[in-house]
Amino acid sequence: MANLASTYRNQGRWDDAEKLEVQVIETRKTKLGEDHPSTLTSMANLALTYMNQGRWDDAKKLNVQVMETSKTKLGEDHPDTLTSMHNLAFTLQLQARHEEAFALIEECFKLREQVLGEEHSDTQSSLNMLSNWRAECE
Template sequence: MSNLALTYGNQGRWGEAEELQVQVMETRKTKPGPDHPDMLTTMNNLASRTGMLRSMCDLAVTWEDQGRHLDALALMEEVAQGMQRVLGADDVGTRIALATVAKWRRLSLTMQVRT
């Protein structure tokens, strides 16, 4: 499952990769146990995914700055969903991503009304 999660990540299928990696981590907590060295590897892989989410967030902001509003919004929505799954709804980064999505949606609607 861990290898499949890494493959999904390499294919740009971030959401699926993170979801599967979380399943691997939860399974490894019970079998063979939280102190097993494989658990650390799984946690590192998951941390890499959250790092990827942060990189995606940076790219979304860059696109927004470049006027690529719809691309930026779509990517930020993906980031916010991933952060909710991986970090939880109470995480500061998750809340910022969700607030950014809401703001960009409002701006997008305003731009559509003007055209």
């Protein structure tokens, strides 16, 4: 179901993706628990769908929940937590909450650099986002 939802997302079939993603989340919550990494991944996927639908508040709410739960369950510097932090920063930027977004992506970049190393693709992704946002502010 999660794979089919991903296919729908890739095809831009946002409503179909959303319906399946909600089912996947509910099933994973029941079978695996609310704080299981697979459940959190499903929630992050739904947040991505919400972003593509222009539902910024829904996306932000889910991204915050994923990040906070990841911090508690996996640790503040776990790669999955850092991915959720990156996603939340992007969502905040789309909501024109630039100061919050900038502070969060800066923190994410620093943690990724420490944990993953300077050359890691995730670290570079956060650095690119940070650099682009800096350039927009100048």
